[in-house]
Amino acid sequence: MAVTTEAKLDARRLRADFPIFEQPIHGKPLAYLDSANSSQKPRQVLDTVRDFYETSYANVHRAVYELGLRSDAAFDGAREKARVFVNAETTGEVIFTRNATEGLNLVAYAWGLDNLGPGDLVLVTELEHHSNFVPWQFIAERKGADFAAIPIDSGGELRLEALDELEARGRVRLVACGLVSNSLGTVNPVAELAAWAHERGAIMVVDAAQAAPHRPLNVQALGCDFLAFTGHKMCAPSGIGVLWGRRELLERMSPFELGGEMIRKVTVERTTWNDLPHKFEAGTPPIAQAVGLGAAIDYLTETGLEAIERHEAELTAYAWGRLSEVPGLTLYGPPPDRRAGIVSFNLEGIHPHDVAQIVDSEGVAVRAGHHCNQPLMTRLGINATTRASFYLYTLPEEIDRLVDGLHKARKLFG
Amino acid sequence: MSELDSLYREVILDHYKNPRGHGLIDTPDAEAEGQNPLCGDEVSIAVAFEGDTIADVKFQGRGCAISQAATSMLMDMVKGRTAQEVATMSREELLDEVGIPLTPVRLKCALLGLGVLKLALHKGRGTPLPEEWAGVDELELR
Numbered sequence: 001m002a003v004t005t006e007a008k009l010d011a012r013r014l015r016a017d018f019p020i021f022e023q024p025i026h027g028k029p030l031a032y033l034d035s036a037n038s039s040q041k042p043r044q045v046l047d048t049v050r051d052f053y054e055t056s057y058a059n060v061h062r063a064v065y066e067l068g069l070r071s072d073a074a075f076d077g078a079r080e081k082a083r084v085f086v087n088a089e090t091t092g093e094v095i096f097t098r099n100a101t102e103g104l105n106l107v108a109y110a111w112g113l114d115n116l117g118p119g120d121l122v123l124v125t126e127l128e129h130h131s132n133f134v135p136w137q138f139i140a141e142r143k144g145a146d147f148a149a150i151p152i153d154s155g156g157e158l159r160l161e162a163l164d165e166l167e168a169r170g171r172v173r174l175v176a177c178g179l180v181s182n183s184l185g186t187v188n189p190v191a192e193l194a195a196w197a198h199e200r201g202a203i204m205v206v207d208a209a210q211a212a213p214h215r216p217l218n219v220q221a222l223g224c225d226f227l228a229f230t231g232h233k234m235c236a237p238s239g240i241g242v243l244w245g246r247r248e249l250l251e252r253m254s255p256f257e258l259g260g261e262m263i264r265k266v267t268v269e270r271t272t273w274n275d276l277p278h279k280f281e282a283g284t285p286p287i288a289q290a291v292g293l294g295a296a297i298d299y300l301t302e303t304g305l306e307a308i309e310r311h312e313a314e315l316t317a318y319a320w321g322r323l324s325e326v327p328g329l330t331l332y333g334p335p336p337d338r339r340a341g342i343v344s345f346n347l348e349g350i351h352p353h354d355v356a357q358i359v360d361s362e363g364v365a366v367r368a369g370h371h372c373n374q375p376l377m378t379r380l381g382i383n384a385t386t387r388a389s390f391y392l393y394t395l396p397e398e399i400d401r402l403v404d405g406l407h408k409a410r411k412l413f414g
Numbered sequence: 415m416s417e418l419d420s421l422y423r424e425v426i427l428d429h430y431k432n433p434r435g436h437g438l439i440d441t442p443d444a445e446a447e448g449q450n451p452l453c454g455d456e457v458s459i460a461v462a463f464e465g466d467t468i469a470d471v472k473f474q475g476r477g478c479a480i481s482q483a484a485t486s487m488l489m490d491m492v493k494g495r496t497a498q499e500v501a502t503m504s505r506e507e508l509l510d511e512v513g514i515p516l517t518p519v520r521l522k523c524a525l526l527g528l529g530v531l532k533l534a535l536h537k538g539r540g541t542p543l544p545e546e547w548a549g550v551d552e553l554e555l556r
Contacts, residue, residue, distance in 0.1 A: 350479075351455075351476075351477055351478035351479060351482075352478075353455075353477075353478035353480075353520075353523065354422075354478045354479045354480075357418075357421065357520070358418060358422075361416070361417065361418040369452060369454055370451075370454045377454065383454035383455075383456065383476050383477075384454040412418075412422055412427070413422075413427065413430075413431075413479075
């Protein structure tokens with residue numbers, strides 16, 4: 001592991017790397033507080049992708065000419081960067097996907113269809129994004145397995161004491177949990193859950209979509225069996241994600257998508273599968289997007305994931321204080337010291353959609369809606385929230401501008 | 415007038431805060447509900463007829479100012495009309511009444527109530543649905 005540096009991140013300097021901030025929005029500087037939805041892209045990533053297309057592009061793993069070799073080197077190099085990024089043992093365990101959703105679906109289909117049946121129990125949590133909820137619900141139902149969600153307490157944290165009761169429902173085969181909640185920012189005790197799952201012979205699947213951009217990841221320390229994340233939330237292009245899985249599980253699994261690249265030999269009688277990770281990568285992959293992900297990993301690593309995490313923790317504490325000053329504002333989820341850089345809230349009497357539209361007129365971009373978290377919204381007794389989320393380029397004054405916008409909304413609706 | 419002031423003009427905020435036709439009908443002749451999965455807006459509408467004419471129409475809902483105000487305006491607009499007239503009512507008629515510039519996303523908010531009402535009339539009175547909704551039980555505007 002890298003030596004932890006206590007160096008402070010200079011968000012103002014990093015911001016200059018992001019061309020999107022050079023243009024005004026509604027005549028005002030852009031305050032982009034929606035990075036949990038998708039992050040903006042630094043010049044280093046954009047330049048790498050353009051340079052790759054301009055000098056090295058060809059299809060991968062099939063061209064014998066010079067450009068094919070360059071393309072292979074860039075693509076395989078990106079996979080190696082992703083391996084180091086999550087501390088995986090081999091690149092064979094690092095599967096490129098379209099996004100975290102595809103990675104989770106891959107496990108649900110390729111593992112779930114062959115390993116789940118009546119009497120089995122699949123556990124998710126009430127905090128899960130639909131992408132780590134619906135695939136399990138669907139595959140469990142198809143295989144006649146039981147499906148349940150680990151409940152949260154009123155503070156938006158998992159009630160692990162409920163596991164005993166849930167366990168009585170069936171043989172626990174799989175636990176799926178996000179590392180960081182996309183609505184509440186809750187940081188879940190994934191290592192603890194993984195140990196609990198393994199004691200019962202179950203596997204542990206981690207959705208790291210909201211963690212990978214913001215904090216160091218280590219699949220060995222988490223003790224999980226699968227971990228999925230997406231590039232577009234971590235400075236990379238959209239259309240590229242990573243699924244890490246334990247080799248022994250991946251080797252035993254059937255393929256997910258079928259076609260070119262993932263085969264070893266095809267005859268009319270039968271087809272055999274390629275080695276890992278190619279067995280799970282049918283068809284031409286998102287090549288330049290993977291190269292862009294490699295550049296994004298370099299960018300984040302050079303910036304320092306510990307420094308990013310600390311910067312966002314400071315912003316979250318600041319936002320918590322400032323938002324608490326707004327009359328009629330309800331904040332959801334755990335206190336700032338137990339969450340990542342995501343805050344969800346509601347203003348009394350004003351729908352989040354209206355809040356988001358009003359603050360947009362001030363150049364402040366926030367998300368409004370259920371955030372693909374309908375079971376969580378139901379649990380909280382609401383149908384939507386306004387969500388502000390922070391990243392390495394976020395400045396405290398952008399939170400001030402959000403708060404000003406909220407006062408404006410209250411005045412307008414007053 | 416700024417873009418924002420025109421979007422949240424007085425009449426919209428008035429309908430949002432004091433919705434017309436808000437509530438339940440004890441024994442409705444037709445009802446339906448719908449939602450906008452994008453933002454979680456929900457509207458349910460109940461209708462009571464006298465002969466062919468809409469004698470009473472009420473809505474309940476949770477949602478943004480645009481969706482709730484537009485539905486409130488709709489309640490005023492359709493009372494006294496026949497099911498057939500409302501089934502063929504154009505969206506422009508409602509949008510003229512709402513009278514604000516709407517982006518494609520907010521357009522769906524404004525039209526949620528009209529869609530739910532047409533669905534209720536279809537279920538209760540067999541009026542035709544817009545082609546693209548054939549076979550729906552619960553409206554979801556995507």
